[in-house]
Amino acid sequence: xxxxxNLLKEFKDIAENPxxxxxxxxxxxxxxxxxxxxxxxxxxxxxxxxxxYGVWGGRGPIDKAKNYFPTFYYSxxxxxxxxxxxxxxDGLSASMLTTLDDTLRPLSQNYKVSAxxxxxxxxxxxxxxxxxxxxxxxxAKIFKQAAERLEEICDVEIxxxxxxxxxxxxxxxxxxxxxxxxxxxxxxxxxxxxxxxxVLKSSYFMMKDxxxxxxxxxxxxxxxxxxxxxxxxxxxxxxxxxxxxxLLNVLDEYNICVVADDVAHESRALKVDxxxxxxxxxxxxxxxxxxxxxxxxxxxxxxxxxPEYVVNLAKDNDADGCLLFMMTFNDTEEMEYPSLKKAYxxxxxxxxxxxxxxxxxDFGQVRTQLETFTDVVxxxxx
Numbered sequence: 001x002x003x004x005x006n007l008l009k010e011f012k013d014i015a016e017n018p019x020x021x022x023x024x025x026x027x028x029x030x031x032x033x034x035x036x037x038x039x040x041x042x043x044x045x046x047x048x049x050x051x052x053y054g055v056w057g058g059r060g061p062i063d064k065a066k067n068y069f070p071t072f073y074y075s076x077x078x079x080x081x082x083x084x085x086x087x088x089x090d091g092l093s094a095s096m097l098t099t100l101d102d103t104l105r106p107l108s109q110n111y112k113v114s115a116x117x118x119x120x121x122x123x124x125x126x127x128x129x130x131x132x133x134x135x136x137x138x139x140a141k142i143f144k145q146a147a148e149r150l151e152e153i154c155d156v157e158i159x160x161x162x163x164x165x166x167x168x169x170x171x172x173x174x175x176x177x178x179x180x181x182x183x184x185x186x187x188x189x190x191x192x193x194x195x196x197x198x199v200l201k202s203s204y205f206m207m208k209d210x211x212x213x214x215x216x217x218x219x220x221x222x223x224x225x226x227x228x229x230x231x232x233x234x235x236x237x238x239x240x241x242x243x244x245x246x247l248l249n250v251l252d253e254y255n256i257c258v259v260a261d262d263v264a265h266e267s268r269a270l271k272v273d274x275x276x277x278x279x280x281x282x283x284x285x286x287x288x289x290x291x292x293x294x295x296x297x298x299x300x301x302x303x304x305x306x307p308e309y310v311v312n313l314a315k316d317n318d319a320d321g322c323l324l325f326m327m328t329f330n331d332t333e334e335m336e337y338p339s340l341k342k343a344y345x346x347x348x349x350x351x352x353x354x355x356x357x358x359x360x361x362d363f364g365q366v367r368t369q370l371e372t373f374t375d376v377v378x379x380x381x382x
Contacts, residue, residue, distance in 0.1 A: 054204025084115030185259035239325035307343035321350035
């Protein structure tokens with residue numbers, strides 16, 4: 001029988017030691033490409049036999065990056081650039097950057113003139129009009145150009161056949177993650193909020209076929225257990241990223257059970273699989289991007305579509321409320337907050353907004369908010 005505790009520890013060790021993971025693959029002769037936030041087609045990198053290495057900031061100093069950004073840019077972007085400048089990403093053969101919001105756009109250009117001299121940049125300028133045929137054709141073109149750029153920089157070959165094989169691996173990974181995420185609500189005592197985060201985060205630093213193997217083992221082991229009863233508050237989380245160790249410790253302290261999420265770093269990119277029946281693999285990638293919705297970073301003229309989606313996440317998963325972690329200085333998420341607040345008020349479901357930053361160390365305000373929220377949940381259940 002699988003030791004779930006040890007398996008969860010293995011996921012955590014991988015998630016907390018990305019540099020160690022990178023060195024492990026480099027020592028094996030496997031090249032790695034940094035994948036910056038977000039909606040970059042990792043499958044292209046994987047098809048070249050390389051490790052797609054997630055670069056999503058993290059705790060640490062921000063010094064050199066301040067020479068390229070004003071202080072009011074959100075720290076995730078600053079820390080990503082800092083990592084490229086301070087040697088944290090040394091060993092990468094290239095980095096892939098996108099331009100989907102007003103901070104990622106200058107991040108890519110600042111990277112180009114600074115860290116790009118050492119770690120070459122593969123630039124992705126997605127078309128936001130992604131659903132129209134002209135948008136799909138354009139996105140397929142830039143994805144193919146990205147593959148050609150990787151071939152040139154990294155001295156690898158990315159064939160259509162290898163891309164289609166990568167699609168199968170990544171579709172399986174998305175499906176397994178969705179299954180695991182659904183199971184977390186059934187096993188709140190075994191899978192803490194921190195465990196859930198580490199299982200998902202670890203995949204950014206592993207070959208996806210290896211992550212699939214570990215995920216299958218965990219899911220199979222959970223299925224052998226009876227479903228667990230718990231009085232823990234059931235929540236949906238929302239935001240860009242929620243991987244701060246201090247925050248995760250607080251969530252565990254209050255026995256918060258995350259039953260679903262609308263987090264960019266976690267579930268937002270898992271909803272849509274690649275249609276493997278599409279013959280041209282680059283059109284298949286463009287088609288997948290065209291079907292991605294309910295994300296404030298993606299253009300959608302129907303502004304109420306996303307709030308309804310996030311409210312339904314709470315309803316469909318029997319959640320007691322939503323914890324919205326608002327990253328400081330992130331204009332995109334701040335602008336949509338009023339529509340989320342209105343939708344949750346209309347549904348009669350608590351929406352708790354919390355300021356968030358990966359560099360945070362003091363979570364006193366979060367504790368106070370969670371304590372109040374927990375009391376409200378218990379009263380509502382009486």
